[in-house]
Amino acid sequence: MGLCIHCGQKAGFLRRAHRACRTAHREGLERMEALARKAASTGQFNAEALRQSLASVAERSFANEDHITAAIERGWERAVAESLADGVLTQSEERRLRGFRDQLALAPSTGEGAAARLESAAEDRLREDAAAVAIATEDGEHSLDALADVLDQSALSSERRRALLAEAWEEAVAAVLEDGVVSLDEEAALVGYLRRFGLSAEDVNAAGGHTQMVKGAVIREAAEGLVPERAQFDGRPPFNLMKSEQLVWIMQDVDYHEVVTRRERRGTSHGLSIRVAKGLYYRPGMFRSHMREWEETVHVDSGLLGITSKHIYFQGRRKRFRIRYDRIVSFEPYDDGFGVMRDAQTAKPQSFRTGDGWFAYNLVVNLAQQW
Numbered sequence: 134m135g136l137c138i139h140c141g142q143k144a145g146f147l148r149r150a151h152r153a154c155r156t157a158h159r160e161g162l163e164r165m166e167a168l169a170r171k172a173a174s175t176g177q178f179n180a181e182a183l184r185q186s187l188a189s190v191a192e193r194s195f196a197n198e199d200h201i202t203a204a205i206e207r208g209w210e211r212a213v214a215e216s217l218a219d220g221v222l223t224q225s226e227e228r229r230l231r232g233f234r235d236q237l238a239l240a241p242s243t244g245e246g247a248a249a250r251l252e253s254a255a256e257d258r259l260r261e262d263a264a265a266v267a268i269a270t271e272d273g274e275h276s277l278d279a280l281a282d283v284l285d286q287s288a289l290s291s292e293r294r295r296a297l298l299a300e301a302w303e304e305a306v307a308a309v310l311e312d313g314v315v316s317l318d319e320e321a322a323l324v325g326y327l328r329r330f331g332l333s334a335e336d337v338n339a340a341g342g343h344t345q346m347v348k349g350a351v352i353r354e355a356a357e358g359l360v361p362e363r364a365q366f367d368g369r370p371p372f373n374l375m376k377s378e379q380l381v382w383i384m385q386d387v388d389y390h391e392v393v394t395r396r397e398r399r400g401t402s403h404g405l406s407i408r409v410a411k412g413l414y415y416r417p418g419m420f421r422s423h424m425r426e427w428e429e430t431v432h433v434d435s436g437l438l439g440i441t442s443k444h445i446y447f448q449g450r451r452k453r454f455r456i457r458y459d460r461i462v463s464f465e466p467y468d469d470g471f472g473v474m475r476d477a478q479t480a481k482p483q484s485f486r487t488g489d490g491w492f493a494y495n496l497v498v499n500l501a502q503q504w
């Protein structure tokens with residue numbers, strides 16, 4: 134005769150538990166988990182009172198201290214999952230969930246998956262908030278103060294905070310450029326943010342964000358009819374600029390391509406001839422040879438590309454030339470560069486692979502308009 138694992142009374146031949154006891158146990162565990170989940174997600178609880186309620190449920194359902202701990206952990210994990218279900222972890226949700234974990238003194242290893250999701254959702258929210266502040270053109274000082282406060286209250290280490298601020302800034306730049314140029318106000322906000330949090334240009338250039346901001350500003354100025362003066366080049370630029378010509382930008386390691394025409398004779402050039410009297414006769418079919426012609430883009434040289442207020446300069450090892458903007462009849466945008474067509478009859482397309490077609494194309498097109 135076996136004894137019931139729950140109540141300890143006789144359970145019958147080969148039985149491990151009474152059906153009623155098993156049901157009571159299972160329902161008790163569910164009830165405890167539900168109590169914990171509700172407390173974690175509403176934040177309306179008192180740790181001592183909650184523990185007492187759980188203990189009394191446990192008593193009626195043959196549950197021990199381990200069952201209670203497990204119910205609290207699962208309840209918390211479920212509360213985390215519910216809070217994240219809509220994809221957003223609000224600040225108050227985060228506060229409640231963290232508060233529950235602290236007050237119930239859950240072990241650090243508790244619900245590691247849920248804890249990790251909570252941390253990453255919390256960081257996502259902070260990053261989004263920070264990105265919005267980075268380009269807040271109104272009330273900027275106030276937004277910066279508020280962001281600094283939120284970060285101070287966060288559980289992040291100071292290192293992690295800096296990294297998050299930098300990432301958010303680069304994301305903000307990308308978002309701004311996605312729908313246009315960097316406006317003067319946005320640039321001021323972006324720069325103000327860096328100053329406020331002591332971030333250098335280098336800190337926020339991991340994904341090229343700082344360079345992109347400067348480029349965005351350069352395009353804005355060129356589009357406004359100004360000649361941007363933000364070129365950075367160590368030493369003297371190797372171009373012989375004209376008087377009153379200003380260097381706007383220099384790009385290195387630019388591949389220069391030209392379109393060349395290739396020709397080839399195809400078909401039978403010699404074939405069987407038939408002797409006719411003293412001469413030779415070639416049948417019509419032998420005159421099918423023809424000239425085939427096609428155009429090919431070939432890499433000609435690599436080197437420096439200088440963009441000035443008047444010209445595009447190229448300086449490679451073999452080729453050096455400049456093209457005046459007013460000699461260009463069309464510009465072609467490529468994702469990794471741009472092409473130009475000069476107005477000469479014999480001109481062939483020339484293209485420059487700069488790596489950043491968006492910037493180079495916008496820049497030359499706008500500067501050309503100022504000619």
Ligand SMILES: [Zn+2]
Pocket residue numbers: 137138139140141142150151154
């Ligand atoms: Zn029993």
